[in-house]
Amino acid sequence: MYDVAIIGSGPAGVSAAINLKIHNKKIIWFGNADLSKKAEKAELIQNYPGLNEVTGKQFVWALKNHVDQMGLTVTEELVTGVYDMGEYFGLMAKDNTYEAKAVILCLGVEEIKTVKGEENFVGRGVSYCATCDGFLYKGKKIGVLCTDKRYEYEIEYLCSLADTAYVMPIYKGVNVTAPNAKIIMQMPKEVKGGLKLNALIFKDSQIEVDGLFVLKGAISPATLMRGLNVEEGHVVVDRSCKTNIKGVFAAGDCTGRPYQYAKAIGEGNVAAHAVIEYLAKK
Numbered sequence: 001m002y003d004v005a006i007i008g009s010g011p012a013g014v015s016a017a018i019n020l021k022i023h024n025k026k027i028i029w030f031g032n033a034d035l036s037k038k039a040e041k042a043e044l045i046q047n048y049p050g051l052n053e054v055t056g057k058q059f060v061w062a063l064k065n066h067v068d069q070m071g072l073t074v075t076e077e078l079v080t081g082v083y084d085m086g087e088y089f090g091l092m093a094k095d096n097t098y099e100a101k102a103v104i105l106c107l108g109v110e111e112i113k114t115v116k117g118e119e120n121f122v123g124r125g126v127s128y129c130a131t132c133d134g135f136l137y138k139g140k141k142i143g144v145l146c147t148d149k150r151y152e153y154e155i156e157y158l159c160s161l162a163d164t165a166y167v168m169p170i171y172k173g174v175n176v177t178a179p180n181a182k183i184i185m186q187m188p189k190e191v192k193g194g195l196k197l198n199a200l201i202f203k204d205s206q207i208e209v210d211g212l213f214v215l216k217g218a219i220s221p222a223t224l225m226r227g228l229n230v231e232e233g234h235v236v237v238d239r240s241c242k243t244n245i246k247g248v249f250a251a252g253d254c255t256g257r258p259y260q261y262a263k264a265i266g267e268g269n270v271a272a273h274a275v276i277e278y279l280a281k282k
């Protein structure tokens with residue numbers, strides 16, 4: 001069992017991971033090896049004290065260097081569910097499960113909004129993991145909503161199982177070769193169903209499906225963890241970055257504006273120290 005699971009590898013996650021490592025906590029850290037595509041995007045950073053006029057790429061390079069020097073490694077898996085087991089938390093990522101005594105959410109803000117109705121059908125037709133759930137849709141009709149070209153291999157995998165895949169790419173330069181993939185350059189405005197999801201609703205039409213795969217680099221906080229207090233898409237925290245669930249903390253953009261490096265790094269630090277105190281009391 002890990003002491004702490006950190007979900008997210010942007011500046012908030014980096015800050016939490018560094019502080020927990022210094023305090024010798026046993027951590028599992030989920031995210032991307034390149035840390036955060038978003039954090040790389042700034043053309044010129046002028047508001048980070050002490051680092052005047054560096055680019056986002058230079059900033060992330062410095063973070064990566066620090067992380068490497070401390071021997072920290074990122075587990076490159078998207079966490080799709082966090083479950084409160086009483087004394088610890090269970091985490092689902094890819095087709096693996098992990099256990100940790102505390103969790104820090106450093107999720108950033110979502111790449112795309114959830115589709116209306118999506119959260120109601122998680123586990124009842126909506127899936128975030130092709131590897132885990134693809135086999136359930138062998139010979140069936142599915143929708144695949146995808147935010148990034150780097151997940152196209154998962155689309156091809158789903159097409160190899162499904163009868164028809166209605167692929168909705170939210171990026172340019174789509175290149176899916178499977179003959180049973182039907183590309184739709186539109187996002188559904190809603191998903192509907194009864195006990196299970198059965199339809200994608202578009203502006204002027206609807207398509208009947210047995211399931212919807214949502215392939216994206218982040219999961220909305222409310223979908224990730226049932227019972228988490230989320231307001232207008234942001235995780236509600238107090239000054240020590242505690243959420244309403246004992247043992248769950250949050251930091252960075254996912255807790256609200258301003259969306260800035262200094263806030264993300266500061267909150268990552270606060271959350272790490274709050275977790276250390278929580279573990280000590282435990």
Ligand SMILES: Cc1cc2nc3c(=O)[nH]c(=O)nc-3n(C[C@H](O)[C@H](O)[C@H](O)COP(=O)(O)OP(=O)(O)OC[C@H]3O[C@@H](n4cnc5c(N)ncnc54)[C@H](O)[C@@H]3O)c2cc1C
Binds near residue numbers: 039043044253259
């Ligand atoms: C174009 C642009 C310019 C900017 N310029 C500035 C600037 O000049 N100054 C400034 O202060 N800020 C700037 N920002 C904002 C800054 O980039 C963000 O505030 C900062 O990156 C937030 O860090 P974070 O760690 O909260 O989230 P992020 O950097 O978004 O990192 C979140 C990470 O968590 C991962 N993740 C999310 N969910 C999961 C999951 N379920 N499982 C596994 N991994 C997950 C994501 O893939 C991502 O890698 C800019 C942003 C943009 C887009």
